[in-house]
Amino acid sequence: MNLRDLEYVAAIARLGSFSGAAEACHVSQPALSNQIRKLEKELGVDLFIRASGETRLTAFGARVVGIADEMLVGAQRIKDAATEFREPEAVPFLIGLTPTLAPYLSQYFSQLFSELFPRMRVTMIEDLPQNMLKRVEDHTLDVALVAELNHNPTLDFTSIWSEPLFLAMRRGHPLETLSSICPEEVPMHDFIRLPHSFGYELENRLPRPDRHARAAKRFDLTALRFETICRHICHTDDCTIVSGLAAEQFRADGWPLSFVPFEAPGNMRNLGAASRLNCPRKPLLAKIGAYIQRNPPKGVTPTFGA
Template sequence: MDSSEVGTSFSPHLCMSTYGKLEIGAFGRNERCPSILAKGPSILAIVSGTGGRRFSRGRARGLIDVGLVTIWYDVALELRVMNLSGLSLRDLEYVVAIADHGSFVRAAEHCRVAQPSLSAQVRKLEALLGMVIFERTTRRVIVTVEGKSFVDQARRVLAEARLLFTIVQRSDKPFGGVLRLAAISTLGPYLYPRILPALRKKYSGLALVLSEGLTGELVPKLIDGEVDAVLLSLPQTDAALASTAIFFEPFLLACPKGHPASRKGGPTWDALDAEERLLLEEGHCLREQALAGCSAPGRTNRLATSLETLKYMVAAGEGCTLVPALAVSERDAVAYSRLPGTTFSRKVGLAWRKSDPRAMEFSALSESLRQIAKSFDDVKAT
C-alpha cells in the first residue's frame, strides 16, 4: 500500500487528550485536523488546530504507527510542538503584571515595555498554549477561569526563578549582599529609624531595600519572591511562611487633651462610645486588633488611612484611638494613657519563605532584631 492508495478519501485523525488515551478517526483531506499525533522515524508531535488557532504549517511524510493501525500518509499538517522553547519567564512576567494591574497599558508601564509589544507577546503566548488567558473588554481586562490557574502557576514559577538568582549570587556577604525587607505600614516608619544604625553596623556589606504596605499586600509579595522578609504582626497563618517573634508592643490610648479618657480613672477604650472610636481603614491589622479589644465594637464611619492621620484627627477633637508604642512622639498634640493588661498590644515578628535557602540567616537576623529591641523602653523583647 502506498500513499496514492490513500487518495483524497481520508487522512489520519488521531485525537489525544492525554498521553495514555488515543482515539482514531478519519476526515476529508480538505478538512482541518483537530488533533494529530504524527510519529515516524524522526518526528513525534502532538498538534492541535481547533478553535481558529493559527500555527506554523509543516508537511509530514511517512508512516504513522500507533500500535493499533498502520497508515501511510502524504498530507499537509498543522503542527504545534508542545515544549518549552516558545515560553519565557518574560512572558510570565507580562501575564502576571496584566493580572495584577487589570490593564495592558499599566502592565506595560510596570514592565517598562511598549504596550503593543506586550499585547503581541501575550497573544503569541495564548496561541502557543491554545488557551485564552485574558478576556479583553473596552473597559478592563478580566482573567478567564482557566487563565486564573495559569496566572497562579506563573507566580510560583517566577518566585522559584528568582531563587535561582539568590543561589547564584550568594557570596560571603550576608543574604548575598542584598536584603529586601518590608514592614507593615503601622510599624515600618517608626521601627526602621531605630534598627537601621545597629543593622548597618552588624551587616556592613549589606544593601537594604526597604518598603512598607498592608499585611494583605506584603504576604503575597513575600510568597511570590518580590521581597525577602516582612516585619509584621503575628500570628501569620500562611503555611508557605516561617516566622519568629521579636517583641511585644503595647498600644496607648490617644485622646484629645482634656478628654475624660485622658484622666486617671476615666473611661478606657472598651468603655468609649462607638462614635468616639477612630479607626484605620479596612486592611490594616491594627484596625482588627483595636476592634478585638472592644466587648461591643459597634459601627463607625470615622476612619483614617494612616496612623499619622489618626493622630491629627484626635488632636482636632474628633475622638480617641489606639496608637502602638513605637509610633508615640512627644511632638504629638494629644494625650496618651497606658491601658491595663496585655489585651491592647501586638506581637511583632519576622516572616520569610520556608523555601528560601537563607533560613539560617533570617533566624540570625531575627535574633539581632531581638537584641536591638531590648534597648527600647516602650516594647518588650521576646
C-alpha cells in the first residue's frame, strides 16, 4: 500500500466512477482498476461494490476513505513544510483571480511580482470564487483573491483592500447626472446582472434577472463575460455594476462610460486573499500585502494590517 493507492481510492469515492478517477489522477482506467484490485487483494476485503453503471463504497471502503483523506492531507502538509524551508522564489506561486479582477490586475501584479520576487515564476488563474476556493483547499492554488462575503470560512482570509461599487452606463445616459443612486432606482429593464456575486452586500437589493422585464431586449447577455458586457453598454442604454478598481481602469483606458456611486449601506466590499490555514507561502503573502499597502491600485483603499 502507498499514498498513490490512497489517492486512487479517494478519487473513486469522490467522483463515483473508475473512469472519472482515472482522468483526475492522470492514469489509464485499466492501470487504476488493476491497482485497486491489488490493494483489495492485499487487504483481503473489497473497497467498492461494482455494479452495472454504478460504483459504491463498501462499509469497509467508507472507513478507509476517511483514513486515506487524513493521510493525504498529512502528506501534503509535509510537502508544504518542505516548500517553507526551500528558497521561496524557487517554487512557483499560484494565484487565483475572479473574472471581474483579472483584466484589471494583470499589469499591476506583473509589476508587483517583478519588484518583490524577480526570480519567481507566477501563474495567474481566472475562475469563479467558489471554484478557486475549492482549488485552494485542494492545494492547486496557493491563494485566491476573493471578497470576504464570498469567502469559505474553512480557509484563512487576509484583508487587502476595500473598494466601492458603481453603476456603469454609457456617456450621455439619462442617469449619469446623478451624484449617487440607490439599488431600488436601478432600471430593471436595462440592468444586466452577472449570475455570480461580486461580493457586495448591496447586491441583494439590486434588480434580479427577469426574462419578462427584459422581454423587449433582443439579446440575452447575462451569460457573457464581465468585460464583454461592459463593452456592450458603451453603445446601448443598458447598465451594469462595476467595482472601483474596474471603473478606474476603464477611465484610464478611455472607455466611453460613466460611473455613478451607490449611496446605500453595503456598497463597499472587503477584498482579500484566501489561503490554507498552514500555508507555507504566508511570508510571501505578507510581503504582497505590505507592497499593496504602500502602492495600492487606483480605486481601492488598502486594509492590509489595519
